Amino acid sequence: MSAHAENINYFKASKGFMSWLVTVDHKRIGLMYLASILLFFITGGVYAGLFRLELWGPLPGFISPDTYNHLFTMHGVIMVFLVVVPGIPGALGNFLLPLQLGAKDLAFPKLNITSLYLYWIGAVIALFSLTQGRADSGWTFYAPYSLSQNPAVLWMLVAAFILGFSSILTGLNFIVTIHKMRAPGMTWFRMPLFVWALYATGIMQVFATPVLGITLLLLLMENFFRIGIFDPALGGDPLLMQHFFWFYSHPAVYIIVVPAFGVVSELIATFSRKDIFGYKFIAFSSVAITIIGFLVWGHHMFVSGQSEVADTIFSFLTFFTAVPSAIKVFNWTTTLYQGSIKLTTPMLYALQFLFNFTIGGLTGIVLGILSVDIHLHDTYFVVSHFHYVAMGSTMIAFIGGIYYWWPKMTGRMFNETWGRLAAVLVFLGFNLTFFAQLIMGSQGSPRRYYNYLTEFQIYHQISTAGIVVLALGLFMALFNLLISLKNGAIAPQNPWGARTLEWTHAETPPVLYNFTETPVVTQGPYEYPTEKV
Amino acid sequence: MAEVTVPKEHEVAHHFDDLEQEFESHRLGMWLFIASEIMMFGALLVGGLLLLYKFPAAFAEGRAHLDWRLGTLNTFFLLTSGLTMALAAWHAQRSEQDKVRRNLLLSLAFATGFLIVKYFEYSAKFHHGLLPGNAFSGHGFTDPNAHVFFGFYFVATGLHVLHVLIGMGLMVWCLFVSRKVKFTRAYYTPVEQSGLYWALIDLVWIFLFPLLYLVA
Amino acid sequence: MENLPGHTYDIKVLVRVYVALLVLAGGMVVVSLAPLENIAGLDWIDLHVLKGLVIFGLATIMVSIVSGFLMGLRYEKSKLNTVVFLGNFAFLALFIVFTWADIGFRGLVYPSFEEQLNWESPVDKANKAHAGESEEAEEADPETPAH
Ligand SMILES: [Cu+2]
Numbered sequence: 001m002s003a004h005a006e007n008i009n010y011f012k013a014s015k016g017f018m019s020w021l022v023t024v025d026h027k028r029i030g031l032m033y034l035a036s037i038l039l040f041f042i043t044g045g046v047y048a049g050l051f052r053l054e055l056w057g058p059l060p061g062f063i064s065p066d067t068y069n070h071l072f073t074m075h076g077v078i079m080v081f082l083v084v085v086p087g088i089p090g091a092l093g094n095f096l097l098p099l100q101l102g103a104k105d106l107a108f109p110k111l112n113i114t115s116l117y118l119y120w121i122g123a124v125i126a127l128f129s130l131t132q133g134r135a136d137s138g139w140t141f142y143a144p145y146s147l148s149q150n151p152a153v154l155w156m157l158v159a160a161f162i163l164g165f166s167s168i169l170t171g172l173n174f175i176v177t178i179h180k181m182r183a184p185g186m187t188w189f190r191m192p193l194f195v196w197a198l199y200a201t202g203i204m205q206v207f208a209t210p211v212l213g214i215t216l217l218l219l220l221m222e223n224f225f226r227i228g229i230f231d232p233a234l235g236g237d238p239l240l241m242q243h244f245f246w247f248y249s250h251p252a253v254y255i256i257v258v259p260a261f262g263v264v265s266e267l268i269a270t271f272s273r274k275d276i277f278g279y280k281f282i283a284f285s286s287v288a289i290t291i292i293g294f295l296v297w298g299h300h301m302f303v304s305g306q307s308e309v310a311d312t313i314f315s316f317l318t319f320f321t322a323v324p325s326a327i328k329v330f331n332w333t334t335t336l337y338q339g340s341i342k343l344t345t346p347m348l349y350a351l352q353f354l355f356n357f358t359i360g361g362l363t364g365i366v367l368g369i370l371s372v373d374i375h376l377h378d379t380y381f382v383v384s385h386f387h388y389v390a391m392g393s394t395m396i397a398f399i400g401g402i403y404y405w406w407p408k409m410t411g412r413m414f415n416e417t418w419g420r421l422a423a424v425l426v427f428l429g430f431n432l433t434f435f436a437q438l439i440m441g442s443q444g445s446p447r448r449y450y451n452y453l454t455e456f457q458i459y460h461q462i463s464t465a466g467i468v469v470l471a472l473g474l475f476m477a478l479f480n481l482l483i484s485l486k487n488g489a490i491a492p493q494n495p496w497g498a499r500t501l502e503w504t505h506a507e508t509p510p511v512l513y514n515f516t517e518t519p520v521v522t523q524g525p526y527e528y529p530t531e532k533v
Numbered sequence: 534m535a536e537v538t539v540p541k542e543h544e545v546a547h548h549f550d551d552l553e554q555e556f557e558s559h560r561l562g563m564w565l566f567i568a569s570e571i572m573m574f575g576a577l578l579v580g581g582l583l584l585l586y587k588f589p590a591a592f593a594e595g596r597a598h599l600d601w602r603l604g605t606l607n608t609f610f611l612l613t614s615g616l617t618m619a620l621a622a623w624h625a626q627r628s629e630q631d632k633v634r635r636n637l638l639l640s641l642a643f644a645t646g647f648l649i650v651k652y653f654e655y656s657a658k659f660h661h662g663l664l665p666g667n668a669f670s671g672h673g674f675t676d677p678n679a680h681v682f683f684g685f686y687f688v689a690t691g692l693h694v695l696h697v698l699i700g701m702g703l704m705v706w707c708l709f710v711s712r713k714v715k716f717t718r719a720y721y722t723p724v725e726q727s728g729l730y731w732a733l734i735d736l737v738w739i740f741l742f743p744l745l746y747l748v749a
Numbered sequence: 750m751e752n753l754p755g756h757t758y759d760i761k762v763l764v765r766v767y768v769a770l771l772v773l774a775g776g777m778v779v780v781s782l783a784p785l786e787n788i789a790g791l792d793w794i795d796l797h798v799l800k801g802l803v804i805f806g807l808a809t810i811m812v813s814i815v816s817g818f819l820m821g822l823r824y825e826k827s828k829l830n831t832v833v834f835l836g837n838f839a840f841l842a843l844f845i846v847f848t849w850a851d852i853g854f855r856g857l858v859y860p861s862f863e864e865q866l867n868w869e870s871p872v873d874k875a876n877k878a879h880a881g882e883s884e885e886a887e888e889a890d891p892e893t894p895a896h
Contacts, residue, residue, distance in 0.1 A: 103548070104547065172565040175565055176558050210569045227665040227687070228681045229681060234868065235681060295843060298850075308858045310854065575837060583845070609774070612774065619818075619819045667871055672879040677872050728820075729820055735819075736816070743805060743807075748781070
């Protein structure tokens, strides 16, 4: 590396395809994550598109029932393990965490590139499973169906295991970085809320993901050696497997959505040009969600044959998860109040997030009610609920975040008009797709069925039409960004007038080691100069 | 390595301000990694405890087919290697490279002893058909869930043995590093981290040993 | 040297810790083998459970010694690593308690699904297979105390 390479922008610091593959620069790793995740988002979306087209009519269409099972399994596995779980931390978190803290890099740059490679290896294995048959267990791999020694399911288990490892290493890296790598003056309460969110996420990644690891390992062992722990045919307890799985997978819901909380906090503060209302409440509610998130996994098992005692406890505790989420929503809304709101593209996504997350969160409470869940379990209501969270909240915040930090990442401004148009289409498309499913589910239409009663056809058709609009909006948003790479105006250092370090102290795009000199922090992340009225 | 290389002082990585920050980061990182390993093994042990709760008779029958003397011998091997790894770290802080290497070799020897004992235990199980699930062909058992004990036994000890092998790999790595880098009070991270990892293997065994061999 | 990282302790501490660990491990084995069943007046409590609790109690002491001394938690200025370590046990405690709330209480209101399971135990299969064989193939098992 040349003598002053550290003061050259990170694209130009070294050149060539290989220089990206062997890089330890968190910014490049973040961009590679971003590209991979978007690729799999499209892949998972295509799977969804295919089976939604099939569901246009109740009778068998162009897809056979087996293929249908395979398609929704692939959609679930790809979207969960390759898109929403690694999504915001992998792409935005990697790129921004050191910048927002005023550090030169993450604490363990080599570990960081390792987790990217693990992600790729896991992804390749997941794709390889396609050549081994058809995985059809759903993304939850419930025993005993996942014990049927389907080779494709076995490869999927291996893939998810490796992806879990990648997630653990990312979380570990983030926690250490936040504890040990903060710039002088960057106290805990001067950290941007995105950093707080990543911190809470990191705790869950490190403490919950290993349990998924052992679950998948036990499933593999059960498949190969018939150890009899989960397999009821051997005297095992299939519900034990569900406990293991959901001990990870409920916190995983928060691994998915808490980073989105962080992104939205940044967007709302910046585009309201106002100090965020209740900074500490938002920060601590992220941590509170982490803790409560470990206490409620049994609400996925109300109709599984779990004991009534456990049902009651888990239902009761589930209601508590609403408290920190509601605190956040109220604080964001209050931040908007009397702010100088700019309806830029990223802000449109943040507002969509507020709308969708409110629906996603409230439907979750409905599902937590024991007696109601008996009826709504395994209906489209559940499908709609978690899509309002995973897609309507997480992915929407992710896209908003990509738009918001795009100028910093690439040095180019995108076209606002097209960006806003795309955001509106995404909003309409998403809500068409999933609000229809909410109604249909509340009327008892079961999920994952290949066929359905004709009275539900109208909802299926609205839903399928919605996904077309959604796809249109998403591709428009994507092409808008890609076109800006070539045609976009050169971005200034701080186009949004934000107050966090990546905008105020780092160049656009940042230099190799992020800052030409280490920033000294003297104020909070959202302290805007007060304007006299 | 035939040529004699003089160990060099360690240099702080570019993104850290000083040795202290680097050291503390590595230590916290290792602890978090250990935390995730504990969660993984811990979940498995929780599973084991619940199986013990569900099938107490099966566990009692299965346990009767494990030899507590071999288990105790292995506990001794692991605790002793834990001591020698701590001694290695102690000497590393004082730049006594030779003593570091001697302790690493001792740890490797005890770890090997552990594996040898495990080999004899496993082969006895295979010989008597005390295997998981459908492979089970032991006789004289009455509890219909007795095979579950051996399923759990092989998964838990197998995963533990895998970690022993990784830990031994780390010891060998430390032996190589000790020729290249001079350990100091401020920098002995490889030995420190490998020692922490080895202590984790001890911790797991401390719970696994009673769960499998002692409690009924 | 004061500001340098790392922890220092006397080498004697390590040896003492080692001896303590050996003693505790021995204690676990002794408790497990002790014929407490023969002592009169102890029949008011399930001895297996009592033994189990004592043994796991000893194991917990061993774990705290290993983490405190050999892993150096005791010598750290910042208690962060200790919190991480204790966090593990908190999460695992939650895991076992809540899962037990299921496994321990099935069938209180509705019959447990397990009663309806139809399965053939590999143990029974093995026993049947052996019953079919002649007894001479059975050789004495040196490792097994009792059949
Ligand atoms: Cu949940």
